[in-house]
Amino acid sequence: MSKSSGTSRYPGLTPTKDNLDAEQSVQHEYLANITKKVYNGTIVTQNPDESMAGPFNILLYTPTMAQPWCNLQLATAGLLPPVEAESAVLGVLSITRAVYGIYAHTILAQKAGFTLSQVEAMLAGDCPSDITERQSAIFKLAVKLAQMRGPLDSVSFNEALFVLGRDGVTAAIQQSAAFMHAAILLNAADVGLPNSVE
CATH class of the missing domain: 1.20.1290 (AhpD-like)
Structure with missing residues (x-):
């Protein structure tokens, strides 16, 4: 497996870089909280700079999709x-x-x-x-x-x-x-x- 090569495609959005708009900021907090709750540290979902890892950073670029996407993933996993x-x-x-x-x-x-x-x-x-x-x-x-x-x-x-x-x-x-x-x-x-x- 390779290190992340996609950072240039979707640079990390994080409060520490002050590069989140108001809607993204709300969804960043939501994603940080839901991933901690679901995965409880089993996998890395947030990088040391507070940017989200995996698919979660990409979701911040379409913030209206963050919660519906997570809801879909959780609902299907429960089937x-x-x-x-x-x-x-x-x-x-x-x-x-x-x-x-x-x-x-x-x-x-x-x-x-x-x-x-x-x-x-x-x-x-x-x-x-x-x-x-x-x-x-x-x-x-x-x-x-x-x-x-x-x-x-x-x-x-x-x-x-x-x-x-x-x-x-x-x-x-x-x-x-x-x-x-x-x-x-x-x-x-x-x-x-x-x-x-x-």
Whole structure:
């Protein structure tokens, strides 16, 4: 993984640099608070200069999107048990290769219950044989969703439907779609590792 190379695309917005307008300042405080509450220091979401890391700094450039985006991410993450949600995220990351996402979800997926070797295999696009049938179905569906250009093929949909049921498939699709949004933000802004991460 690489250090952040995207700072020139979206320079860090922070109170200490006095480069936030009034609306951005409100959303910076919101993002700083919500990320501390959700992640509790598990991953770096704020750089030493108080600028936000990951997708959060980019959100400040469209401040009306900050809270709705966070609400969407939190709502979709709650549709599945954490380890299943991470199955979808890892499937998406195996295709998008978003650097900050790989950093963050290597940690978060282990916290949810995967081993490091399982996470590494999934990020490489390989489905481990020692994960559950549901985790495997979600991972494979997420990979297909991240790859698709046009409608999802019937075989992939029906394979997931057989294991997950319609509600489970829908939850996996929602989680994958929400994380695709995050991955697109990260890759478009060329966001790498937080400044404090080696």
